[in-house]
Amino acid sequence: MGDLHSALVAYGPIAVFLGAAFEGQTAVIAGGFLAHQHLLPLWLSLSCATAGSFLIDQGLFLAGRRYRAARYVVRAAQTPAFAKALEFIERFPISYIFAFRYLFGLRMVSPIAIGVSKIGALRFTLLNLASAALWAAIFTLMGYWFGQTIEATFGRYKGFEHHLTVAAVVLVGVFVVFHIGKCAWPHLRARFSR
Template sequence: MNPELHQFIADYGLWAVLGGTFLEGESVVVFAGFLAHQGLFHLPHVMLCAFAGSFLADQLLFYLGRRYRDHRYVRRIREKPAFDRALAAIDRYPDGFILALRFLYGLRTVGPVALGVSRVSPLRYLVLNAIAAAIWAACFSLLGYVFGRTIEALLGRLHGVETKLAVAAAIGVLIWLAYRLSARRRR
């Protein structure tokens, strides 16, 4: 691997994981887990950054819903069809909804705002959000790590990290596309 690229990834890659999980999530963490398998990151550092980004993003969205219920951004989220479904699920299973939120497609932004608008206490949300973020970060980081092992087992020892990254990115894009298509069909 190009020494400058390797150093750049080593210096700024975990910041990208933190920012990526703050904005999106799963694909960033899986890819970072893969890079941990390749020795570019330490797996516990990937998990910690994934936890922090995901936790902080959802806490921020929760407080936006709680504090700025009538702000146009929150109103726009409240107008989405998923918002009413999220509120109904929160009323029936508040703890389960908080713990499962990260694993439910289409509720990543709507869910925490709906929780902020609901009667769930901030302390209860903080604790359950931390637990859920830790589980989520560990699952997807390990998925990427194991994914790296699987690629090597299937394709043999690939030469060069660039080749491994290209194969992982291609497979990741295919998985992401399949996931999006199946989610679109369910709707």
């Protein structure tokens, strides 16, 4: 159990950072749960979640901005769906920047689309930072409060929190693998059905 504890303390911040960047809410909730278990400081879980979310979205925005004049991007922007999305983004930029992290399926493409739009880089950076901090706080605190609920419910079992931590880490791992597989399955099926 000491090895698991040491690993969670050493690599937990990295896992929360990468999870916030590439997976989303589940990793951030797990970071809050680890903070409740005193394996990570709460401020560190919040900071790693904010930084991971902010940096990936900032990078995707910059990629959209850098390649918005590329022929394939210009062609994509002329399709009715993309044009409608850009119109919505430019009409409600603050609302969209604060909302896209919560919209299933739009998490990774939205910053690219915003980069293609006319929204200024400084404006996006400031809104992105505020949005990432709010998103991280919501889901980290959900994990933290969930830990309090679990502890209140099962607190009478001595040593139970260690088993619960292991179970939470395993569940998060299974969820991440399932999520990646779910996203990759249509592409793999299309590739092998040709």
